[in-house]
Amino acid sequence: xxxxxxxxxxxxxxxxxxxxxxxxxxxxxxxxxxxxxxxxxxxxxxxxxxxxxxxxxxxxxxxxxxxxxxxxxxxxxxxxxxxxxxxxxxxxxxxxxxxxxxxxxxxxxxxxxxxxxxxxxxxxxxxxxxxxxxxxxxxxxxxxxxxxxxx
Amino acid sequence: xxxxxxxxxxxxxxxxxxxxxxxxxxxxxxxxxxxxxxxxxxxxxxxxxxxxxxxxxxxxxxxxxxxxxxxxxxxxxxxxxxxxxxxxxxxxxxxxxxxxxxxxxxxxxxxxxxxxxxxxxxxxxxxxxxxxxxxxxxxxxxxxxxxxxxx
DNA sequence: CCTAATAGTTAGCCAGCCGAACAATTCGGC
DNA sequence: GCCGAATTGTTCGGCTGGCTAACTATTAGG
Numbered sequence: 446x447x448x449x450x451x452x453x454x455x456x457x458x459x460x461x462x463x464x465x466x467x468x469x470x471x472x473x474x475x476x477x478x479x480x481x482x483x484x485x486x487x488x489x490x491x492x493x494x495x496x497x498x499x500x501x502x503x504x505x506x507x508x509x510x511x512x513x514x515x516x517x518x519x520x521x522x523x524x525x526x527x528x529x530x531x532x533x534x535x536x537x538x539x540x541x542x543x544x545x546x547x548x549x550x551x552x553x554x555x556x557x558x559x560x561x562x563x564x565x566x567x568x569x570x571x572x573x574x575x576x577x578x579x580x581x582x583x584x585x586x587x588x589x590x591x592x593x594x595x596x
Numbered sequence: 597x598x599x600x601x602x603x604x605x606x607x608x609x610x611x612x613x614x615x616x617x618x619x620x621x622x623x624x625x626x627x628x629x630x631x632x633x634x635x636x637x638x639x640x641x642x643x644x645x646x647x648x649x650x651x652x653x654x655x656x657x658x659x660x661x662x663x664x665x666x667x668x669x670x671x672x673x674x675x676x677x678x679x680x681x682x683x684x685x686x687x688x689x690x691x692x693x694x695x696x697x698x699x700x701x702x703x704x705x706x707x708x709x710x711x712x713x714x715x716x717x718x719x720x721x722x723x724x725x726x727x728x729x730x731x732x733x734x735x736x737x738x739x740x741x742x743x744x745x746x747x
Numbered sequence: 748c749c750t751a752a753t754a755g756t757t758a759g760c761c762a763g764c765c766g767a768a769c770a771a772t773t774c775g776g777c
Numbered sequence: 778g779c780c781g782a783a784t785t786g787t788t789c790g791g792c793t794g795g796c797t798a799a800c801t802a803t804t805a806g807g
Contacts, residue, residue, distance in 0.1 A: 452646065452650050452653055452657045452658075452660065452661045453649055453650060454645070454646060454649065454661055455649060456645045456646075456648065456649045456706075456710070457642060457645045457646070459714070460713060460714075460717060461623065461717050461720075461721065461729075461732065461733070461736075462620060462623040462624065462627060462713070462717065463642070464733055464736040464737070464740075465616055465619055465620040465623065465736065466620055466624075467736070467740050468616055468736040468737075468739045468740045469613060469616040469617055469620055470663070471739060471740050471742070472612065472613035472616065472739065473613060473617075476613060486793095486794090488794085488795095491608060491614070494605070494607045494608050495603065495605060495607075495608070497607065498604055498605065498606060498607045499603050499604060502603055503754070503755090504754070504755065505753080505754060505755085506603045507603075509603065510603045510605055512621070513794095513795070513796090514795075514796060514797080515754075515755070515756090516755085516756070516757080516795090516796075516797080516798095517794080517795060517796075518755090519755070519756060519757085520794090539753090539754080539803080539804070540754095540802080540803060540804085541753070541754040541755070541802065541803045541804070542753090542754055542755080542803095543754085543755080555607075559607070562611060562613070563610070563611075566611060566612050566613065568742070569612075569738075569739045569742055570612065570738070570739060572738040573735055573738055573739075577731065577735055578612075578735075580728065580731055580732075580735070581612065581731075581732065581735040581736075582612070582615055584724055584728055584729075584731070584732040584735075585612075585615040585616060585618070585619040585732075586615070586619075587720075587721070587723040587724055588619045588622060588623065588720045588721060588724075589615075589618050589619045589622050591622070591719070591720055637762090637763090639763085639764095654785070654786090655785075655786065656784080656785065656786080664763095664764070664765090665764075665765060665766080666785075666786070666787090667764090667765075667766080667767095667786085667787070667788080667789095668763080668764060668765075669786085670786070670787060670788085671763090671764095673786095690772080690773070690784090690785080691771080691772060691773085691785095692771065692772045692773070692784070692785040692786065693772095693784090693785055693786080694785085694786080
């Protein structure tokens with residue numbers, strides 16, 4: 446073990462995008478650890494959350510919410526359905542579409558993982574006051590919406 | 597065009613990780629647009645920045661800085677070298693290792709893209725005061741370091 | 748009523764990264 | 778000094794996760 450000259454990333458640190466990515470990767474790692482125990486992927490978990498919150502939505506709406514292609518939802522929904530976390534119900538007014546709904550197991554699974562993740566996030570944010578956490582969330586929203594302040 | 601019931605993601609919005617990812621994706625999209633004009637990928641640009649800032653570093657150090665595997669740096673460094681943005685110099689004290697240095701072209705390329713990106717980020721953060729931007733950066737750092745406040 | 752649009756699906760593809768194995772070289776304990 | 782262990786860069790194969798294009802079934806609309 447030699448003491449190698451420390452590599453710095455000051456130039457990249459000037460970019461908010463870089464700081465965002467690094468912070469996200471830390472949380473994502475913990476999320477992966479939790480999800481692995483329940484045999485879920487990040488996108489599957491997100492999909493489950495969307496379905497829990499929006500019972501009866503069709504796959505296209507799910508794709509929009511997750512910002513992925515419709516074709517990509519198929520495999521995700523297949524997996525969730527195969528594990529009986531959600532159901533593909535038929536919608537009587539449109540025989541092409543499915544009405545996705547979470548099963549009891551699915552809702553319980555979401556609540557379980559949700560609780561674990563909130564614990565993890567609280568740990569990571571333990572250095573921030575409640576006001577600082579709110580400010581962080583607000584700033585992230587501002588960035589996400591392109592800095593639009595008009596309207 | 598039908599007015600479909602709006603899908604909400606309130607459950608996911610309670611997670612900082614989700615908000616981080618969404619905010620990052622918005623910036624990443626713009627970054628991709630800029631980098632495409634210069635035929636670079638995000639990781640290549642990050643690598644270039646690290647090399648500009650740390651002249652003479654070996655590939656292993658680059659891998660550590662970028663948090664990727666050593667084997668992955670090879671293709672990245674190959675590409676940057678092939679475009680004469682960096683050089684693989686020999687290091688006299690260790691014939692196994694390379695000393696990576698950016699060329700003039702490489703430094704100019706970095707400065708160019710860096711300027712464009714700062715413009716983009718300023719636009720996205722135009723709804724934030726300087727103090728709010730600093731607070732954001734600080735909060736991201738706090739999260740990244742696991743909420744460690746001791747020491 | 749017939750064309751266009753929409754929901755879901757399938758198949759093939761590609762980027763981007765990892766992991767294991769490898770040669771060359773250096774380090775470290777004795 | 779010497780030999781096994783560690784390190785640097787590399788190659789190769791593979792996996793993951795998403796995309797695009799093409800298809801079927803169904804619905805909407807002029």
